[in-house]
Amino acid sequence: MSKIVKRTLDFIELFAEERRPLSLSEISRLLDIPMSSSFDVVRSLQERGYLYELGQRAGYYPTQRIVRLAAIISENDPILMRADIMLRALRDEFDETVSLSQSTGRQGKYLLVYEASHPLRYTARVGDSLRSLHATSIGKGVLATLSPEDLDEVLSQPLQPLTEHTLTDPEKLRANVAEGAKRGLFINREESAQAIITLTSPFRWNRADYFVTMAGPLYRLEPRLDEIEQRLKQICRDLEMPDTK
The missing domain is CATH 1.10.10.10 (Winged helix-like DNA-binding domain superfamily/Winged helix DNA-binding domain)
Structure with a gap:
């Protein structure tokens, strides 16, 4: 820079x-x-x-x-304009933290964050970089977008455990990422923090990779996992725009 x-x-x-x-x-x-x-x-x-x-x-x-100037820019952001209403509605429906992020290569940023109203909730800040690709659901989504060579390079680095549930075996993580890509849903179940679960679905817009994530305490989200999965996937289908040549 x-x-x-x-x-x-x-x-x-x-x-x-x-x-x-x-x-x-x-x-x-x-x-x-x-x-x-x-x-x-x-x-x-x-x-x-x-x-x-x-x-x-x-x-x-x-x-x-x-x-x-920031308000003018934000009000006319094409992807945020499309995602804002849907993500707010999703947050209100489940009252859990919902975010939109975007990745470029191995890097990613939070673009929108709508937090739950509960005192105990997952928090993130707009503009923050995605962390711990191997231990978060968004990170796994990012890994799924990489070329085989780039993925191999990432997995060749030591995978630091954040909790006892963090996947630190490269081949197990590779299989987990492939499973998530096939399913259209990446899951972090206590892999980055105890008692926290995050679920992420991907979509593409204008040849870029985006991710919608819901995060919160395991005890609140686990009973509704199937319902959450279907809603995340539906929103991503609604937001997705075919790549333009």
Whole structure:
């Protein structure tokens, strides 16, 4: 990633984390960068209307311009527009956390997350990267999209156990992934966290791989697994768009 782009994104994420005005010296210290670099980025963001100074020596804070632009972008995202209503309805129907993610190669990101209302619930954040491909249902979905050569490379690496149920044998994991691909449903039953189950169904849209996932405590989801599986698969069929040439 470009150093300039990375530094600018670091600035935006820093204000989201700190949730308060920050001085140049604080920005430099928190991001561990020279004061001159902080000044250059602050000045550029000010000139473009993304940052303002509250008062002399009172610190800087982002303007609402970022919010307005983000809202416009989000409201016109073609896949999110199609998925939003369906995934919200799925969350409301089962009152369990539902997410939409997308993968590129071995990397993936959460695009939408709708959390359950229960105090005990699975949580994830939009923009977070997918973790532990070998121990999560989304990760298994990602593995199923890889070429045989790439899959072999992944499985040649040590598979770290996260719980006593994590599949750490490469051939058992390979078989599990193949079974999930054939079934159209990947399952993580206490493989990444105790007493948690996640179920993921895949679909393709515009030659990209997407995944719809429901996650929650095993005791709440297990009695409804068949019902959840059918709903996940139906939503993915509804969302899928044939690849365009």
